Amino acid sequence: MRLWKAVALLNLALGIGLLVGYLWWGREATRLRRETTVTIQAGAAGLEEREWTARGVVRSVIPEINVLVLTHEDIPGFMPSMTMGFRAANPQLYAGLQVGDVIRFTLKGVPPNVTIVAITKEGKT
């Protein structure tokens, strides 16, 4: 075979290899994107009721709407540390609580509809 033909074939093969690699990469990217979407949707839709326990400090008690505002630590699997309001399952839970109290609280529900179902007082801040 003539040398230049061999070289041309070689380059063709390299070019095809490059193209195949590029296409494979693209397909892989699409597949990963689809999987991510599926996972996110599954995470959003198909959740069952769960329970979390974390510590927090009481920032405000708003009995009119049955809400406790807490600055809480990270709640693994649910949300990072922040200040926010949580509904209480019943008013007895926060009876006697004061702003600045450090509590251990239990959340129950299907996100984002969770309520505080248990509170134990730990100290003051």
Place this chain on the structure above:
Amino acid sequence: MTALGLCARWAHLGAGVFLVGTFAFLLLAGRSDRLTVVAWERTLTRWTRWAAGLLLLSGLLSLSYQAAVVTGHPGDALSAATMLRLLGATQFGTVWLLRHGLLFLLAGLILFRDREESGWDWAAFRGEGLLLGGTGLGLLAWAGHAAAVEPGGLAAAGADALHLLAVGVWLGGLLPFALLLRAAGQEEGADARPFAVLAARSFSQMSLVAVLVVAATGIWNAWNQIGNVASLLGTRYGNLLLLKLGLFLPIIALAAVNRLRLLPALSGEAETVGRPAMRRLASFVALEFALGAAILAVVILMTVTPPGRHTQPWWPLPFRLAYPPPHDVAGAGTRLLVGSQVALVGVLGVVAGWFLGWRRRLVVSVAAAVLVAGLGVALPPLTVEAYPTTYRRSAVPYQAASIADGRTIFATHCAACHGRTAEGDGPEATGLRRRPANLTEPHVGQHTAGDILWWLTHGIPKSGMPGFGDRLSEAERWDVVNFLRALSAAGRARKLTEVVEPDRPWLAAPDVTYAVGPGAPRSLKDFRGRRVVLLVLFTLPESRPRLGQLARNYDILQTMGAEVLAVPTDGGDQIISRLGASPRILFPVVTDGAKETVAAYSLFQPAAWIRTPAHVEYLIDRQGYLRARWTPDSGGWAEVSGLLAEIQQLNQETITGPPAEEHVH
């Protein structure tokens, strides 16, 4: 082991450069059927076979060396499992596989080359060799330091690849060029001389371009990996680069002689003029190649040395240059002006003298003397004493906690002489020959953090300032450096008012780490690029009305992109409980880290040492700079609308400057 690994890398790089250069040179020189040329090509082909073999072998050895390097066990150099993991799971492995696939094809091409029947065959073989070899060489950039630059790795690696390719066609072409010249310079090589002269001319043109590319990409790479003079002079990587440049300069000098003197002498009567010049050119080119091989060895050492940007520089000189002139030398400004102008005249003289040609040597040397004299006048006022640690980067970030610790250490170890307020008037200052420095003056900010560290460690000879290297740990000394820097900033902070100076950030806000009750620890830096922070140092009960006012307006403040961070001056014991239920305060009230924050930020109050005022508020912009300060005795933010106007001002700014430094310099 290491030596063997490095030799393998060197051989790999050298063989790759040689192959790229040879194929490029063969393409450039063109076809010829003269006997000497054909014999030369045959020799080269034989060499390329050896080079291809060496390339693959040294590639394997490099892989096994890398396996030993990444695990740290010399025994893993022969472990197939480690090598497979290296190939499958690292960027080094991917690049290695890609490159060796291409190099394998290249070796096949060279070994099983068929007879060349036409011009197509001729060009196809050489072109393919250049393509495969060049890609294989250029891809090396993605396995080196350049690919690790963050961000902009692609541009850096691209520049490095271009650097490698240019080195390949230029340095690699020197060897075939020298061989051709030698063959043509011999008695019986007369038939190849016209071919050699033409090849020499084209190669000279091409290598000029290649050297320019090498220089440009080299500067770009050096900027990425080294970035400043201190790292160039003070780190191993920087010194290796200097060595590389030191080897590069004689090559350039040789190349200039070749281009300006020998190249014109090649043409003309081949029998009389050309041959001696050709033979001299051959040996000069071979010398260039030898120097080039030495440079490649230095490059290999650089591949196993951490880049200068990422190591602590050790400044080798007893002085450094600083602008503006740091000392108040009489007439420094005039000297600088006059000297720089004289030096400029000198530079112009050198350039003009070189090109004019009239009494070149005399004119150039006089102009050079003028240049040196000009620099001699201008530079001395700019020189400052420097120490090995002058360009050290602080190991401890500029944080409130560090400043607070530094403040305590200062009170125990330094206040006796420097005074409780650091003005150089401590009780023991009177017994000293020289008055201790007033550390609240602006000159402190002109020294590098490394300078201050050096004085803290080793003292200042003949001044009475002792060294604390044996009494304070390095972290503690950095704490003191951070405190002194904050103190110097505090002096300038007197100018802060409750009005934001538009677009003029100049005072870095020390970072603060804090927590609210059991909430996760956060830092001021978390708000960078996201929120303006109103840092409120408060005392109960005086601050209660103000906190209530802020709490009522918290939703507006948040809507405006601001966060409020309230820090109790009394340490914060049960502070949230003491604040009580009404008004409803929902912004972060610091319970952990309050003491340090107050210790650091109280320095930035109008009368830092006299008292800790009951209430002070600081506005910190999204870049991490302190922009405004308010105390209740000035009107300003007493109405929240005044505060909102300043926040709005910060919101309107287009961010141009760099974020505030996390480390002092």
